Each structure stands twice: as structure tokens, then as C-alpha cells.
Amino acid sequence: MNPLVPEPARVVERHQAARDIVVLRLALVEPGARERFDFRPGQFNMVYAPGVGEVAISLSGDPADELIEHTIRIVGRTTRVLGRAAEGDTLGLRGPFGRGWPLHEARHRDLLVVTGGLGCAPVSGAIDYVMRRRKAYGRVTVLHGVKKPADLIHRERFDAWARQPDTRVLLSSDTADRSWRGHLGVVTGLFEEVDFDPRRTLLFLCGPEVMMQSAVSILRRRGLPLDRIFLSLERNMQCAVGLCGHCQLGPAFVCKDGPVFPYDRIGRFLREGRL
Template identity: 45%
Template sequence: MSAAVDIGLAPMLPRPARITRVVKETADTFTLHLEPPDGKLAFMPGQFNMLYVFGVGEVPISISGDPDAPEVLVHTIRAVGAVTKALMAMVPGDVVGVRGPYGNAWPVGEGMRRDLVVVAGGIGLAPLRPVIYHALSHRADFDRVYVLYGTRTPSDILFEEELRAWRARFDMEVELTVDRGLAGWSGRTGVVTTLIERADFAPESAVAMVCGPEVMMRFAARELAQNGVEEERIFVSLERKMKCGVGLCGNCQLGPELLCRDGPIYPYSRARRLFAVREL
């Protein structure tokens, strides 16, 4: 009897993708443009891929590109560990492994004819950029569009050129704040929640999408709720360690949630109790 069989590991095998362009965003953050394995990689805003560096390891990274341009795969990455530091050292022509896309999406359908409020902190703008691209290319689907963005310092601001271009448009509002201003910063200082109160969206019909550090999401979601946005229409993107990306390894649990399979995006009505318990 034949013992060894090929069983088609499809969801488990990284596929090679070549880097075509590298953009340095901040001191520790960069954007990779990749040729997707099959010429295109269709995805929904908010989904992520597992990126593999030969011999080093694999990490979950959300897609930061335009969902209407799936022929370019775009990831914005902050170098914090072994794999992301190895990714930062890569140059055009190098090859990384890709598995995905995995996870659920920001409910852009939910935003139809509603005010869209995007609230981002730091690197959290990356998983929300596909939402902004989507909103701008389907502008008539939304009423007013707000991007509220906070970073620690002015030098941590991502996508600065794009933010300037968005800010110059008449059909969207872009507000920035930093926790600590440096010499030469004449913009706002303060945490991102302070921008929520100032923005004049219609809370009863607005849909909010929030991404950033856990503590920032917790306070931003609470602030949105206190301003009258329904908890079912405030969405956050949760994060835990991920290894398999497809619900088999168990690492990404947060309370009873299996983030890679059922998330990472949850309505605040469901995430609130997860935020409330320490070390869940």
C-alpha cells in the first residue's frame, strides 16, 4: 500500500511574490509593492495576508492597497520583530511568500449613503487605507467622509503626501493630531479621541471604522458611542498573535473569539466586553 501521498496543502503553502517597489514611510515603517502570485490578488478592505521571509518566519500583515487595483499587492509594515525587520531590509526584485487573503472585511457596504468616519492611530491607518480608496472611488455611496488620524509624533505620520492630497479635496474632511508636537509642528496636539468630538458627522446614521493600538481603539470607540454612534456601527480591528491564519492553530484567540476566522473586524457591541477584561 502506498504510504506517502500528496495532499495539497493549499491554504498552508506560501506562494512567491516579487517586490516591485519599496517606499520608506517613516523611520521604522515602509510600504512594499508586490507582484501577486497569480497576477492579481483580489481582497476586501481590512483583510490580511501571511507574509513569509525565507528561513526567518511568517507574520500577518493587513493589505494597505486599493481594492480596485488587485494587480498590485500593497503592504505597509512597521519593523518590530525578526520577520518585519527582515522585510525592511528587502529591495525590489527580492521575493517574499504570500498566503491569503484571510479574515473578514470592513463593512463598506454598511456605509452606503451614510457618513463614514475613519479613525486611525499610528500604523492603524494602513488597514484603513483600502476603505478610504474604496470610499473615494465609490464616493456617491457615502454621505460625508471623515478621516481622523493621530500619531505619537509628527514624524510618525504615514502616507503624508496622500493625506495632503485628501485634505485638499472638497468632498472629504481630514483631521490630524499628534500626542507630542515637535519643533515646527503647528497642527493639533492631543489624542485622536479629541478629533471625534470636533467632527460634525451625523452620529445617528454614521458608520465608524477604528484601527490602532488596543487602548486607542477602546477609547475611540467609547467616545464615538458617547457621541451617539450606535455600537453596532462602530467597527474595530482586533489583534492577537497569528500563526496559521485559517482557524487551525488557536493562537489568535481573544476570549471566545477566533480572530483570524471570525475577525479581525468586529462591531464595538461585540468587542466592548473583550476590551473590558485585562489579559483576555
């Protein structure tokens, strides 16, 4: 694959996950293209809407699946057009780009995953990966927060993870209605419910930077070393291959050095201030 030229990809399945969130499952059209497209959870594609533009979107599915899954929040010009794509339409994909979650390093350790809002998309493929190889990992705890119950997408995935052995899933919402069965409040409020061993736990974080900073600060006080914390970042992307400089954060290019970073490498460059 030429990293600068989008490959045609057909929309095979489209699912409206929430009012402003669409899940597209795509098939690469060229013969042999899917076999060559080898990705790790946490990496991303540049998704191209022909004649409109392209945007960075995480790979939210499991690498073992034949179809390539993207979960897209409609926020502006290009995502609006992608959100209107119908089954049978052809889009373009460039990728996979960047570094994914350290799933090899996490083997035989406990995993604490903390996500907020659409932040579950870049990490849900990683959790599916762990669940398919459950015995290779220790205790898994997933904490996910949304602003309101209607923002909770991939509910069936959270339910499926919660049924796995030695796995705990806790959900929180800033506001609640009668249907809400989870906790009320911000996701970091769930830490009070969670016990973890800082010596054998890796933390995967994904969501708004202010939430991630707050989570790091609380969990650090509970003894989690900074080098066991990994987070996925978003910056404006253009080339996605380390050429244009649009995604720079301190000395790092988010497109090729990230989007998943060890916190001890990138934490001090984040906008929300130092810990």
C-alpha cells in the same frame, strides 16, 4: 491558492516611509495568481520571509491596484528581515485572510474613521476604495493621530483625501515640532472639532486598543449606537485559517472571524476592560 502554502511574490517597489516603517508593493509571480487574489480592504496576508518566518500584515492598498501593498513596522525578527527586502527580492504571501471593513453596509451613510499610529494601514485601502466611489458614500471624516510628526506616513494620501468633496481630514500628534500643522494632543481630542449625525454614521476604528476603547466610550456618549462601530484587532497569528487557536479572543478567532469586528460582538472581550 492553498491557504497554507505561500505563493511567491516579487518586491516591485520599496519605500522607506519612516525610520522604522517600510512600504512594500509586490507582484504575485505565478501566471493568473493576481486575478485569483481577490481581497477586500481590512483583510490581511501572512507575509513570509524565506528561511526566517511569516507574520500577519494588513493589505494597505486598493484592491483595484495591480500591485499588492503592505506597510510594515519593524518591531522584531521577521519584520526586520522584511524591512531589508530590496526591489527584485522574492517573498511569500498567503491570503487574503479574514473579514474586511463593511463597505457595502456603509454605502449612502456618513463615515467617521479614527486611527492611531500604524493603525492607518489596515483602513487606508478602505478610504481609497470609498474615494474612488465617492458619490456612493455620505460625508467622510478621517481623524488620525501619531505620537510625533515623524510617525506620520502616507501624508500624500491624507492630502489627497482632504481634497475630495464632503471629506474632512484632521491630524493630531502627541508632541509637535515647528513643521507640524495639525493639532497637538491625542486623537480623541479631535472629537471636539467634529460634528456627526449618530443616526447615519458608521465608525471605523483602528489603532492601539486603549485608544479604540476611549474613542468608543466618548462617541457612545454622543449617541453613536454600538452596532455602528467596527474595529480592527491584532492578535498573535500562526495558521491564519482558524486551526491553531493562537488568535482566540473569547469565542472568536481573530484570523477568520476578524480582524474587523462589529464592536457589539467583541467589545466585552477586549483586555482594556468593559465600557
